[in-house]
Amino acid sequence: MSYREKIAWLSLIAMAVAYGPYFVLVARGPSPWEPWPHLHPLGLFALVSIVRMLILGAGYLYLRLGSPREERPPLDERDRAIEQRSISAAYYVLIAGMILVGCVMPFSSTGWTIVNAAIFWIVAAEVVHYSVVVASYRLQASS
């Protein structure tokens, strides 16, 4: 498995571990902290962001220390083609999500529901991005 594929896996795992529980908690309903209704979702989002950064930081460090320099070559044309393809796929998810969040949801939802929907579509686009990267490297792997 190439270094870049490992990085894509790491990013996918960090997304799943951090944002999976976040969206489960958010889906449970409104904040129980009535005096400061914005504190709970803000605090939760900050915690999730810190968890994601910690996972990514530890993962990068582990992969970097475990891979000699020659296993971490600069991007070549195939890496760039895979990156382009994955970003194109993620763009369509993101644009569809943003149309929904920005043009449809304001007529039926308010506040944190819209914010969390926007976060959801950004995360979904990132998941598509890294999934396409992983799938492309897997499909083209031969040794």
Next chain:
Amino acid sequence: MMHGSISNRIRTLRFMNGEMSQAELGQRIGLTRQTIAAIEAGKYSPSLEAAFRIAQVFNVPLGEVFQWHAEATPPKVS
């Protein structure tokens, strides 16, 4: 549109050039070992520039490295 497939003789040419490794070939033309492996296996089609560079490393014409196999297309019915 014409349909077909591309094959290559990179493995043979590497063998004929002192069993050159995929990593060495990749290093000489600015591609990773994994990309050379993918090209050899026919899972990735390189850019025209990379294809010419590969041919230059082996000092052979491009057509000796990559071959195009056209598929027979049924004649159009008018």
